[in-house]
Amino acid sequence: MRTLLTSCVVGVVVAVLSIGPAAAGGDDHDRARAALERGEVLPLRTILDKVEREYPGKVVDVELEREQGRWIYEIRLLRSGGALVRLDVDARDGTVLGIRAKGDNGGKP
Template sequence: MRTLVTSAVVGLVVAALAIGPVAAGGDDHDHDRARAALERGEVLPLRTILDKIEREHPGKVVEVELEREHGRWIYEIRLLRSGGALVRLDVDARDGTVLGIRSRGDNGGKR
């Protein structure tokens, strides 16, 4: 069942790639804000961010959120690594720089 849910989430992320960044919660207002940020050049397209992340951080993308924090757009990307660790990357949506990494899973700790 967990695999089915994970596949569904990944499927939604992939479907969203065709239309631009994913907004937190799927709220229409959030989606509109995210699209406007993309059109203004404030954020990179999600596909661009994911291409970079996939090269530098192995794992399966299971969730993506785009949030505005302290005047900056941040993609929060959750990856499931092969050993079962869940990793959250905070990525600057403007240039793709990884700002922070938190990990939970196979070693039980956070980073």
Template structure:
């Protein structure tokens, strides 16, 4: 019985430590991105997408905001009319397109 209580205490301590520590680690990138936006270092996503749509129309399927070498970059994946998948890297400070890569989705003929 004593051994079981010790095991339960250890398990409880482990669970508490991971629930207290893990959220702080998981939110760190999100919090940094939010602080950058609030400080005016990053344009809001709707403004970025509006500018991107002017030159690259399509349906956005994924967006990531990353800090690469002290530079905030939006990585945007979109599907253009006709099915082309396009991957864009966009400067988050001014919506400048840094890189555009795309490929045509294969279609099945019926």
């Protein structure tokens, strides 16, 4: 069930970043698509490949946000043992900027 949920969530994000702006709908999707086309962000698959190697777990949610002039992928993972972890990843180069476990006060990697 979790694998199916993960696949659906990742599929939706990948679809939004790979389809045309009119089909995606909304300014946020248009901005994300334009950033990808301009080379300001790496494709989500590239980011997920790196994250999955370095932080084992199931991806349950992905968001692409613009924060302080920088694109950030916010990736939520379900780790073995049930811990929910949020990674903030620089969308330009894949650097993990922060990691926070549920209930954590925002430790850095």
